[in-house]
Amino acid sequence: MEYDKYDIKSVRRSLKILDLLGSSERMLTINDVCGALDINTNMAFRLLATLVSSGFVIKDRETGNYGISLKVLQLSRNALLSMELRKFSRPYLELLWNQFQKANVNMAVYHSGEILVIDRIEGLSIPRIDFTPGQKFPFHCTAVGKILTSELPEEELDKLIAQKGLKAFTANTITDVKMLKKELAQVRTERLARDRQEHILKDNCNAVPIYNSEGKIVAAISIAAFEHYMPVEELESAVLALHTAANKISSLVGFHDEKYGGF
Numbered sequence: 001m002e003y004d005k006y007d008i009k010s011v012r013r014s015l016k017i018l019d020l021l022g023s024s025e026r027m028l029t030i031n032d033v034c035g036a037l038d039i040n041t042n043m044a045f046r047l048l049a050t051l052v053s054s055g056f057v058i059k060d061r062e063t064g065n066y067g068i069s070l071k072v073l074q075l076s077r078n079a080l081l082s083m084e085l086r087k088f089s090r091p092y093l094e095l096l097w098n099q100f101q102k103a104n105v106n107m108a109v110y111h112s113g114e115i116l117v118i119d120r121i122e123g124l125s126i127p128r129i130d131f132t133p134g135q136k137f138p139f140h141c142t143a144v145g146k147i148l149t150s151e152l153p154e155e156e157l158d159k160l161i162a163q164k165g166l167k168a169f170t171a172n173t174i175t176d177v178k179m180l181k182k183e184l185a186q187v188r189t190e191r192l193a194r195d196r197q198e199h200i201l202k203d204n205c206n207a208v209p210i211y212n213s214e215g216k217i218v219a220a221i222s223i224a225a226f227e228h229y230m231p232v233e234e235l236e237s238a239v240l241a242l243h244t245a246a247n248k249i250s251s252l253v254g255f256h257d258e259k260y261g262g263f
Contacts, residue, residue: 013037014047018056018072027065085109085210085219086119088252092245093221097121100238103225106207108137109218110148113160115139123225138199140166140180141173143207146193147220150184150209157181172198192239195224202227204235208246213254221246 020036021028033044048066051057055071089107097105100123107119115137139145139160149157166175174180187193195205207222223238 010047013039013043014051017047017051018068021057021066021068022072027060027063027067029065033066085249085253089210089219089221089249090119092248093119093121096221096223096241096245097123099241100223100225100230100234102230103223103235103238106144106222106224107210108144108148108220108222110139113163115142115145115148117144118219123229138167138169139164141169141195141198143193143195143205143222143224144220146184146187146195147207147209147222148217150187150193151217154181157184169199170197170201172196174198191243193220196232204230204232206235206239206242208239208242209250210246210253211250211255215255218253219249221249 016037017033020033024032030041030044030048033039033048034041037044039047048057048059052059052066056069058067058069059065060067086107093105093107097103103123105121106117108115108117110116117135117137120135137145139149149160152160161177161180166177166180167173168175174183191209193207195203195207197203199205203224203226205222205224207220209217210219210221212218221242223235223242225235
């Protein structure tokens with residue numbers, strides 16, 4: 001890489017520790033860090049102590065284990081909040097929500113194997129809560145997840161499936177690899193993904209892609225609602241409006257495709 005000659009090993013190791021802690025579902029021991037970075041105990045302790053003193057890592061007083069701090073989460077939140085895509089797409093999400101106020105309107109992106117929701121406008125039918133960008137969704141049983149993984153190379157998709165698995169959230173969740181790939185092929189063709197109670201019971205969702213100037217999917221937007229607030233038929237009637245909003249957002253990042261220009 002261009003900047004390899006400027007590499008500072010201790011900084012690189014510290015960043016690897018943050019990556020390790022950020023991807024773990026539990027607090028880690030010094031031995032965990034030693035094994036992952038192939039360093040000795042003394043080096044691991046010094047790096048962790050530095051990260052603790054700087055506020056990026058916390059140490060549990062009782063167990064002596066280490067975890068990520070809220071300072072890192074704040075940095076992640078700020079990064080997501082500053083995304084240009086979120087800024088200029090917001091007016092179109094609001095226009096979409098004004099047409100379907102019983103539903104949630106979401107925008108999500110794919111990053112490092114995760115489906116991250118970067119914006120949401122909640123429907124009037126549920127209690128309003130503060131939304132923090134960065135919420136994770138399963139890739140195989142949510143409409144935005146299907147959109148964002150529908151054009152992954154097969155090798156990358158297989159790796160994602162191996163890493164994440166196909167957990168059953170409801171009886172409708174697709175847990176078979178062949179069935180999932182068939183579903184994703186249909187999503188690619190239709191430029192539309194559906195979740196029919198696959199992630200949450202009684203909750204349905206439709207999603208469509210956002211494209212960049214190179215014609216690659218960079219985000220997905222969706223509308224979702226519980227059946228007793230918005231029947232599936234009404235959700236389906238919103239597909240054209242969903243595509244229209246996505247097309248306008250895509251055009252802002254340079255995408256133009258006459259075939260699908262009017263959706």
